[in-house]
Amino acid sequence: SAVISQKPSRDICQRGTSLTIQCQVDSQVTMMFWYRQQPGQSLTLIATANQGSEATYESGFVIDKFPISRPNLTFSTLTVSNMSPEDSSIYLCSVGSRETQYFGPGTRLLVL
Amino acid sequence: AQKITQTQPGMFVQEKEAVTLDCTYDTSDPSYGLFWYKQPSSGEMIFLIYQGSYDQQNATEGRYSLNFQKARKSANLVISASQLGDSAMYFCAMTQKGGSQGNLIFGKGTKLSVKP
Secondary structure, three states, rough: OOOEEOOOOEEEEEEEEOOOHHHHHEOOEEEEEEEEOOOOOOOEEEEEOOOOOOHHHHHHOOOOOOOEEEOOOOEEEEEEEEOOOOOOOOEEEEEEEEOOEOOOOOEEEEEO | OOEEEEEOOOEEEEOOOOOOEEOEEEEEOOOOOEEEEEEOOOOOOOEEEEEEOOOOOOOEOOOOEEEEEEEOOOEEEEEEOOHHHHHEEEEEEEOOOOOOOEEEEEOOOOOEEEEE
16 A cells, blocks of 8 residues: 655644645655645635646636646645635545546645 | 445443444445545544455454344454453445545444443
8 A cells, every 4th residue: 555645734824825735655656646624614625736747726726826846656735725614625636447446545634 | 325224323331241333324336345444533534344246145344243244234243252452433335336445434433332
């Protein structure tokens, strides 16, 4: 199974600022996925990050708000830009194969 | 449109008993995967079990088994011999239509509470 780490584990930010979340995997993977879990809600896919190409965003998510980098096969970042209280969520990255999908420990973000 | 439905917002089970968490899905894609995850209060998502749409047998992983009824489009999770540590949110998920691995849609979850 893949070992996934995320930084920071949690943060409290002021509205209007930006936060970059890092995701590191212990093995090379083609695709990495970013999810959001709003308080008391289920998980929603934000985007798919492929190494060497632009990320693919799901409906309702845009690059200007959630820019993603994928500089190599073990690392990705998600930036939450111009934050508002509605961005308070857990952000999780995920990797896997057809039969297994593993998630990182998540980043708990609170926007004041 | 693809959809995952978990109709039980909360469930209680006595320690050492078995419990079934319901999950139904809707898809027109003949090939899909179904997953169950456990999310304790710490927030991490723990992978429990996977069932492929073409798998002939129900998946099992230790105390977890997946009751897959393809015609009914249901993929219920059965936890045997419940333990206090099983208290958590449980999410059912499915690969999205045309999506590669990792592109999952999730149900709303079921909160399981195990009573001593």
